[in-house]
Amino acid sequence: MSQPIEFHPSFAERSKAAVNDAHLRQSFRGAMDFLQAKRRAQFPDAAALETLRDLGADIRRYALANLPALLEQLEAQLTANGVKVHWAETPDEANAIVLDIARRHDATRMVKGKSMVSEEVGLNHAMAAAGIEALETDMGEYIVQLAGEGPSHIIMPAIHKTKQQIAELFAAKLPGVSYTDNVDELIRIGREVLRKKFAAADIGLSGVNFAVAETGTLYLVENEGNGRMCTTVPRVHIAITGIEKVVAKLDHVVPLNSLLPRSATGQPVETYQNFISRPRQPDELDGPDEVHLILLDNGRTQAYADVQLRATLQCIRCGACMNHCPVYARIGGHAYGTTYPGPIGAIISPHLLGLADTYPLAFASTLCGACAEVCPVRIPIPDILIRLRNEAQARPGTTAASLRGSGAARTAGISAIWRVWSLIYSRLGLYRLTSWFMSRGRALSPTEQGAWTKSRTPLVPAPKRLRDLLRERQR
Amino acid sequence: MGSDTQRTRRYPPKPADAYLFATCLVDQFAPQAGLDTVRLLEREGIAVHFPEEQTCCGQPAYSSGYPDEARAVARRQLELFTQPWPVVVPSGSCAAMMRHHYPKLFANDPALLAKAVALSDRIFELTEFLVHVVGFRREDCGAPCTVALHTSCQARREMGVAETSGALLADLAAVTVAVQARAEECCGFGGTFAVRQPDISAAMVTDKVASLKESGAQSVVSADCGCLFNILGRAAKQDELAGRRQASLPGEHIASFLWRRTGERHEQ
Numbered sequence: 144m145s146q147p148i149e150f151h152p153s154f155a156e157r158s159k160a161a162v163n164d165a166h167l168r169q170s171f172r173g174a175m176d177f178l179q180a181k182r183r184a185q186f187p188d189a190a191a192l193e194t195l196r197d198l199g200a201d202i203r204r205y206a207l208a209n210l211p212a213l214l215e216q217l218e219a220q221l222t223a224n225g226v227k228v229h230w231a232e233t234p235d236e237a238n239a240i241v242l243d244i245a246r247r248h249d250a251t252r253m254v255k256g257k258s259m260v261s262e263e264v265g266l267n268h269a270m271a272a273a274g275i276e277a278l279e280t281d282m283g284e285y286i287v288q289l290a291g292e293g294p295s296h297i298i299m300p301a302i303h304k305t306k307q308q309i310a311e312l313f314a315a316k317l318p319g320v321s322y323t324d325n326v327d328e329l330i331r332i333g334r335e336v337l338r339k340k341f342a343a344a345d346i347g348l349s350g351v352n353f354a355v356a357e358t359g360t361l362y363l364v365e366n367e368g369n370g371r372m373c374t375t376v377p378r379v380h381i382a383i384t385g386i387e388k389v390v391a392k393l394d395h396v397v398p399l400n401s402l403l404p405r406s407a408t409g410q411p412v413e414t415y416q417n418f419i420s421r422p423r424q425p426d427e428l429d430g431p432d433e434v435h436l437i438l439l440d441n442g443r444t445q446a447y448a449d450v451q452l453r454a455t456l457q458c459i460r461c462g463a464c465m466n467h468c469p470v471y472a473r474i475g476g477h478a479y480g481t482t483y484p485g486p487i488g489a490i491i492s493p494h495l496l497g498l499a500d501t502y503p504l505a506f507a508s509t510l511c512g513a514c515a516e517v518c519p520v521r522i523p524i525p526d527i528l529i530r531l532r533n534e535a536q537a538r539p540g541t542t543a544a545s546l547r548g549s550g551a552a553r554t555a556g557i558s559a560i561w562r563v564w565s566l567i568y569s570r571l572g573l574y575r576l577t578s579w580f581m582s583r584g585r586a587l588s589p590t591e592q593g594a595w596t597k598s599r600t601p602l603v604p605a606p607k608r609l610r611d612l613l614r615e616r617q618r
Numbered sequence: 619m620g621s622d623t624q625r626t627r628r629y630p631p632k633p634a635d636a637y638l639f640a641t642c643l644v645d646q647f648a649p650q651a652g653l654d655t656v657r658l659l660e661r662e663g664i665a666v667h668f669p670e671e672q673t674c675c676g677q678p679a680y681s682s683g684y685p686d687e688a689r690a691v692a693r694r695q696l697e698l699f700t701q702p703w704p705v706v707v708p709s710g711s712c713a714a715m716m717r718h719h720y721p722k723l724f725a726n727d728p729a730l731l732a733k734a735v736a737l738s739d740r741i742f743e744l745t746e747f748l749v750h751v752v753g754f755r756r757e758d759c760g761a762p763c764t765v766a767l768h769t770s771c772q773a774r775r776e777m778g779v780a781e782t783s784g785a786l787l788a789d790l791a792a793v794t795v796a797v798q799a800r801a802e803e804c805c806g807f808g809g810t811f812a813v814r815q816p817d818i819s820a821a822m823v824t825d826k827v828a829s830l831k832e833s834g835a836q837s838v839v840s841a842d843c844g845c846l847f848n849i850l851g852r853a854a855k856q857d858e859l860a861g862r863r864q865a866s867l868p869g870e871h872i873a874s875f876l877w878r879r880t881g882e883r884h885e886q
């Protein structure tokens with residue numbers, strides 16, 4: 144596969160390094176506090192928010208419940224509108240489709256609006272390998288591309304960078320640019336570079352926020368106008384998205400879009416909202432001659448096939464779950480090692496990449512539920528994390544092991560520990576005996592309790608158990 | 619999430635009898651919290667029954683991804699509460715397990731599912747029970763003090779009882795509840811998370827201890843022993859490393875705190 148995924152060093156090592164990077168922690172903490180406050184300010188009425196979340200969840204559940212029919216309808220509508228629809232099962236297939244279109248147009252220059260699915264398929268690498276320049280035009284994406292990195296957040300790709308780091312990057316990479324950490328100036332410099340690129344590009348590539356089956360409309364939101372440039376200036380526009388992004392009706396976009404920017408960046412509404420339905424018509428002044436939509440599976444059908452895990456596909460990629468995740472706030476996005484970090488990354492990545500390589504993410508959570516509390520479409524993220532833990536440790540060959548990579552985390556030692564634990568706590572006699580010994584032998588309690596005592600004092604049993612105290616009291 | 623169903627929870631009138639499910643942590647590591655829970659309830663005229671066969675709610679295995687092992691343990695607890703009395707749990711986390719996760723755990727067994735659902739309706743977190751069922755109101759007899767409150771994530775988000783501990787403390791005339799930064803953020807315990815992700819967990823609890831201390835509180839109270847052990851254990855370790863004799867952040871279970879503040883006696 145062509146995804147730029149790094150699983151080495153391990154998640155444990157990466158997250159440890161990130162936690163100990165004071166700089167990184169400080170910048171994520173500040174950003175997360177800021178985003179949380181902004182979201183809170185957008186939803187002053189708690190009851191109204193809950194009603195809207197119900198609606199958002201229902202719309203997404205309805206779309207998934209009718210997924211095959213809606214995808215067919217979407218394809219038919221788009222085709223009738225003059226948009227060419229392509230289906231890709233794997234990242235390689237998706238890249239091959241893009242390359243094929245590019246070749247037919249002798250294209251060598253591509254401008255890109257923000258698209259996480261293009262990150263997921265490793266599009267930039269595939270284009271570079273074929274001699275096509277694929278330039279990110281979202282300012283955050285542009286910065287991480289210039290730095291040779293991937294995004295650390297699905298909405299704010301360069302959130303891990305300070306303005307000083309960006310200033311140094313621009314000075315080092317852009318000819319004739321000297322160091323300035325004036326943010327307005329930095330943006331102006333970036334825009335100047337990008338302007339010229341838009342005008343010269345053969346292909347514009349973008350993501351899709353919602354694909355409307357009823358009308359065959361690709362709905363795309365953004366804040367910088369670069370998305371509109373990418374989808375209107377070049378002769379060819381290629382949109383790429385996951386098969387789950389379909390919604391039934393244009394009306395359904397309204398509540399979803401009321402949730403999306405407010406949950407994501409705490410904006411009341413995005414600056415640019417694009418409804419793309421067809422290529423340029425003879426009487427129209429601008430727009431591309433060709434519009435393509437690539438619908439990617441890449442493991443999504445595995446989630447779709449499972450009653451519980453299907454909820455994963457309700458996601459509208461707002462990023463609120465990562466903005467509120469205490470683990471993400473400590474380690475940042477890169478430590479996850481996957482295209483999608485944070486809580487949504489932990490629950491979607493196993494379908495894209497297999498559980499064997501991604502199960503550590505499911506364990507990197509206290510199950511505190513902050514993600515599910517803010518998720519605008521009510522994905523029960525903690526329940527799904529528990530399910531993935533079950534799957535990761537299930538005995539291969541049993542019905543409990545139903546996913547690609549199930550059982551990969553199973554070890555004989557840990558399984559045995561839980562079996563013994565279960566035996567003790569399900570047999571009163573055994574529990575009484577063990578807990579009695581623990582109380583009586585408390586002086587012998589280990590002072591080294593592994594990872595616990597690295598940062599805490601040891602846990603010591605009380606001299607008498609509650610059951611002893613209650614019995615004494617009755618006498 | 620549980621809190622979605624919790625929004626509409628209806629509470630029964632104060633009962634003459636109630637069960638105590640003390641939790642394995644309280645039984646073994648914090649029996650005083652259990653004893654003080656019993657005293658608090660008895661003083662309100664409620665006869666407290668402690669089924670001896672109780673062990674653990676099963677959450678450690680459930681959240682670690684061992685559902686069969688969790689089920690074997692949970693199944694035993696399903697059998698304990700034969701009378702139709704409420705079951706009071708001095709832990710939001712274990713209460714949430716029994717109230718919201720038992721029905722999921724037994725979803726494939728109709729007979730046990732019926733039992734789990736029936737039990738789920740009778741599960742109350744202690745502070746929820748004191749506020750909404752008992753109507754707890756006692757005079758504060760303690761000296762003025764400032765405490766910080768830590769509410770567990772399960773109490774807050776699964777049981778939907780983010781306010782009840784605070785309401786009980788607010789009723790105590792001489793107690794000031796300190797304002798802390800990011801009160802709603804997890805302390806980093808998360809059961810086996812604390813040992814599985816030691817560095818992330820340590821970072822989280824260190825931040826939590828810092829914001830509790832910065833709040834100006836003299837001590838911390840919580841209705842969940844897991845969080846308390848994590849927070850107090852971290853603070854004590856910091857004291858140890860700094861060579862401090864006195865605890866820089868002492869703390870206790872809210873049951874003990876309430877019992878002490880309201881006179882420690884049955885008749886007032």
Ligand code: SF4
Nearest residue numbers: 458459461462464518
């Ligand atoms: S899981 Fe929910 S909160 Fe997270 S990105 Fe998706 S929609 Fe947003």
